[in-house]
Amino acid sequence: MTESIERPTSNPHLRPVGLRGVAADLSSDQRAFKNVSWGKAMMWIFLLSDTFIFGCFLLAYMTARMSTTIAWPNPSEVFALTIGGEEIPLILIAIMTFVLISSSGTMAMAVNFGYRHDRRKTAALMLATAVLGATFVGMQAFEWTKLIREGVRPWENPWGAAQFGSSFFMITGFHGTHVSIGVLFLLIMARKVWRGDFDQERRGFFTSRKGHYEIVEIMGLYWHFVDLVWVFIFAFFYLW
């Protein structure tokens, strides 16, 4: 943390903090966000762009739902599962939420062990994250299959407003794609960590640059973002 660092004196590496720091960062003639690596900054900027995409999807859904004259299906009933002869509302979605939160927990710990250069624990935790992510996608595939069997299409559904189908497939589909891509990247990065690429400074096959353990944190940013988006989808699409 940089709280202890005050305005620059003789040491050029010391940067001001607080609002002065913001001004100094953004007016610097070199690069903004001092002490933040370009990799991390670029991931954040990508995630900001992704925020706008998901924001627009949820907005489109809000607009469709608010402007339809036909009743919107009750998600609590649509996503209910019959377990042991009893209908439990939203149970699958709740389990999916817990699975995704757990994957965020293991990812956060993987980042921590990454910075401690404990490659075995880091790789194992990233693998656990990938497994939980794949479980989530599997459950989503089950959910899609069930709803398609019940007649949900992007243009119609048996319970009311047709826009429900298009909103559902668009929003959960785009989120599921993000999770799937995340699982893929997690597996690739877990392999690199396990093999010790970041200890031996092995060069990447694509960029031929030396990687370091910060990539685990950058990977983590993406993964937590996917969990973050689900928090909003859970609230606005399934609970609202």
Place this chain on the structure above:
Amino acid sequence: MAQAQAHSGQQHPIKLYMVVWGLLFVLSTFSYLVDYLGIQGYLRWSLILLFMILKAGLIVAIFMHMAWERLALIYAILFPPVLILVFVALMASESHYTVLTRLAFLGGGP
């Protein structure tokens, strides 16, 4: 630990992550209970939004380490999404108009 920066990266005690993980579980359970117990009306919407914002805040601040980032980065990332709320207000107004015209000219039928 507090001096960790750039090269050693974000180093925080594992316990902190465990606590946040637990809190996220509890908050998700609360969100689910809102639906399970069938709470309706304004109480439902405010509870859902409250738990959502608390969860989102915990994820961004602790898991994504935003609480420890440079202020310039925090502002650059967190401020633009707030403007989406303006878009929400615009589209809500637009949808009210659309549904009004639909009811007026189409009679509410499909």
